[in-house]
Amino acid sequence: MSLPVSIPRLIGLFAVLTAVTAFAATFSNAPAYRQIPAGTGVIKFSFSHSADRGRECRRRTPEELAKLPPNMRRPLDCPRSRRAIFAELAIDDVVVFSKELPPSGFAKDGPSQVYRRFMVAAGSHTIAARLRDTPRASGFDHERIEAVSVRPGQSLALDFRPEHGGFIWR
Amino acid sequence: MIALVRRGTARGFDAAERGLNRLAGPAVNPLAQLGALGFFLFWIVVVSGIYLFMLFDTGVENAHASIEWYSTRYAWHAGVMRSFHRYASDMMIVVMALHLLREFSRDRYRGGRWFSWVTGVPVIWFLYMSGITGYWLVWDQLAQYIATTSTELLDWLPIFGEPIARNFLAPSSLSNRFFTLLVFLHIAVPLLLLFMLWIHIQRITRPKVNPPRTLAALTMLALLAVSIVKPALSQGAADLAKVPSPVGLDWFYLPLYPLADAAPGALWGLLGAATVMLAAMPWLPPLRRMKPATVDLDHCNGCGRCVEDCPYDALQLVLRSDGLPYHVEVVVNTDKCVSCGICTGACPSSTPFRSTGPLDTGIDLPDVTFASMRERLHELAARDTSSPRLLVIGCWHGAAAARGEDVLSLPCVAAAPPSLIDYALSRGLVDGVVIAGCSESACYNRLGVEWMQQRIAGERNPYLRSRVPRDRILSVWASPAEGARLDHEINTFKVRLAKLAQEQPQQQTTETPTTVREAAS
Known part of the structure; x- marks a missing residue:
């Protein structure tokens, strides 16, 4: 059997292909990338929560109920849309996040959502998370202020779960 | 400006190709077989992927452990297959980039060639998506970095309900079901990639989808050599309670991820602009298009030699329409014709x-x-x-x-x-x-x-x-x-x-x- 390419040429081509493959292998996991500087950690502030309805439910009058088809005669007329949530996060008394979060969805009936990542130096920090999800104009309905110790490279997640009493660390 | 870049790139390719022609001969010159090599590497990735999948535990708890188990305990086969899977995927990026640059430098993307060029753009996207979803499955620190950064990048687009990144908020957030979805994606996206590759070669005849055997064998040997010397390894199990930093990035698949960390909006803008620019290139000036070939039925007996020789599938034999005593005649698809004239050279008339x-x-x-x-x-x-x-x-x-x-x-x-x-x-x-x-x-x-x-x-x-x-x-x-x-x-x-x-x-x-x-x- 004769080879279509001579042995020295085969060796040369093999060397070229190996060099290209080695190049690919080298840059397939190097050089390393540092997402956060050494000596820092991350606090993630994220929740998905529905505020109160846009307006209060209203009791339908008997006349209104009579006009509705029998299967739709619910005594309460409740709007689909939800209020916006106002949320605030302060790290060491510095407000790093303060925003009104609109409800999601075309009908504005989905939960308000947030996902933010904050880099902090390792060490002790006072974290204050506040949230307003009712019609009140000022102040907050939920608040958690706590001193946390962040280790280098640590990722702390601050979530909001009303069923667990409000803001929780995860 | 574009012409200047093209000329410079063409000179570079020219020099490299001449060197490789001298070294190995034109028949096995890898630069002349980039498309075929891309297909060949794809099949290596598919076969090694199927092999690895048989040993892989798709649950979030055991994914990393199962990969570590077979990479270390059965390094001589499963570990090598893993390296084949990783490095052949990286080589696909290299080959694809060279293929794109080479076609650009040769000005082979205008006129009737627009189809192959434009359908190559989704191929780029699908190849990247295939690689990125694959990295998630290892569920090591790199996977964690890719998962969080990718989902944060996707969440920047106002199309998702709940932020997807919340799935990676804390160790308790990630469910096996979500991980199963990732496995599904890593199978579905490569299938879409294969489909796009098939469409990519639809408008050319005799597409080279298999490299010469010598080149294929040497490519396999090169992969094997590198897999043995520098096996692909994981970077420690993922831990959502920690930030994976520093992390060894795959710079072929993830070169823009650092930008995603800093400015996701800018990255989307860059990706969108690059995609539109690439897709629009066949129609950018200077537009040069010669008139397509024309058939003179008085001199055509429907022998089909031109159809046989057309490199762009632009000619077709159809039933005779002029009453001459021949069964068929040639028609030109003017959209596909690049006016190379090879048909004239093939015509017995x-x-x-x-x-x-x-x-x-x-x-x-x-x-x-x-x-x-x-x-x-x-x-x-x-x-x-x-x-x-x-x-x-x-x-x-x-x-x-x-x-x-x-x-x-x-x-x-x-x-x-x-x-x-x-x-x-x-x-x-x-x-x-x-x-x-x-x-x-x-x-x-x-x-x-x-x-x-x-x-x-x-x-x-x-x-x-x-x-x-x-x-x-x-x-x-x-x-x-x-x-x-x-x-x-x-x-x-x-x-x-x-x-x-x-x-x-x-x-x-x-x-x-x-x-x-x-x-x-």
């Missing part, structure tokens, strides 16, 4: 020996007609007072393009039928013919060089008649950067012809005019 009536042929280029070829041949022969007299049939895209006025210049050398060479020599118009085409590994019209070689060797219709003295024909396959080599070969050829003239004065043959039907039969 393209015979210059005819002396009566206009020199029409069965299929012709309106901008470079067959009649104009013969006319130009006569003009050049009459002008050439040197001895020996030469006819240089030159490709627009090869080294002959720089020779200027003394060349029968064509969009492709295969546009010249072999009978033209016969005519030039047998009528004593010239003493020798030089066929100066593109570089053998980089034919601008894909198959022109190959078809011309086969026609001269008598392996492909229309053959160059055996009576034509082969020692009076010189084929030079040279890129535009190889003008000096072409000049040198032509000068050597002239010396040889001069010797031949002393040894055996050229026999002149006269031909009786051949009618189109006789030639076709």
Whole structure:
């Protein structure tokens, strides 16, 4: 059997292909990338929560109920849309996040959502998370202020779960 | 600006291809087989992926552990397969980038070639998505970084309900179900990639989807060598309670991820602009498009040789429409035609020996007609007072393009039928013919060089008649950067012809005019 390419040429081509493959292998996991500087950690502030309805439910009058088809005669007329949530996060008394979060969805009936990542130096920090999800104009309905110790490279997640009493660390 | 970049890139490819041609020969030059190598690497990734999947535990708890188990305990097969899977995927990016740059540098993305170019754009997206979803499955620190950054990047788009990144908020957030979704994505996206690759090659005939066996075997051996010396390894199990930093990035798949960390909006803008720019390139100025080939049914007997030779699937045989006693006729799909003229060179009606009536042929280029070829041949022969007299049939895209006025210049050398060479020599118009085409590994019209070689060797219709003295024909396959080599070969050829003239004065043959039907039969 004769080879279509001579042995020295085969060796040369093999060397070229190996060099290209080695190049690919080298840059397939190097050089390393540092997402956060050494000596820092991350606090993630994220929740998905529905505020109160846009307006209060209203009791339908008997006349209104009579006009509705029998299967739709619910005594309460409740709007689909939800209020916006106002949320605030302060790290060491510095407000790093303060925003009104609109409800999601075309009908504005989905939960308000947030996902933010904050880099902090390792060490002790006072974290204050506040949230307003009712019609009140000022102040907050939920608040958690706590001193946390962040280790280098640590990722702390601050979530909001009303069923667990409000803001929780995860 | 674009033209400048293109010329610079073309020079780079030219130099590299010439080097590899010298090293290994044009038949196995990897730069001439980039598309085929891409397919070959894809199949390596598929086979190694199926193998790895059999040993993989798809649950979030055990994914990393199962990979570590087979990578270390069964390093000699599963570990090697893992390295094959990773490095062949990386090589696909390298090959794809080179393929794209090479086609760009050769200006092979305009006109009828737009389809292959534009369908290559989603191929880029699907290849990246395939690789990125694959990295998630390892569920090591790199996977964690990719997962969080990718989902944060996706969440920047206002199309998702709940932020997807919340799935990676804390160790308790990630469910097995979400991980199963990732597995599904890593199977579905490569299938879409394969589908797009299939569409990508729809408008070319004889697509090279398999590299030569020698090249394929050497590629496998190179992968094996690197897999043994530097096996692909994980970077420690993922832990959502920690930030994976520093992390060893795959710079082929993730070069833009650091930008995603800093400015996701800017990254989306960049990706969108690059995609639109790439997709729009075939229509950017300068727009150059010659008129497509036209069929003259009076000279077409439906033999199908042009259909057989068209590199772009632009010709089709359909039932005869003009009442002549032939079963079929040729029609040109003008959208696919790139006006290379290879069909004219393949047509048996393209015979210059005819002396009566206009020199029409069965299929012709309106901008470079067959009649104009013969006319130009006569003009050049009459002008050439040197001895020996030469006819240089030159490709627009090869080294002959720089020779200027003394060349029968064509969009492709295969546009010249072999009978033209016969005519030039047998009528004593010239003493020798030089066929100066593109570089053998980089034919601008894909198959022109190959078809011309086969026609001269008598392996492909229309053959160059055996009576034509082969020692009076010189084929030079040279890129535009190889003008000096072409000049040198032509000068050597002239010396040889001069010797031949002393040894055996050229026999002149006269031909009786051949009618189109006789030639076709």
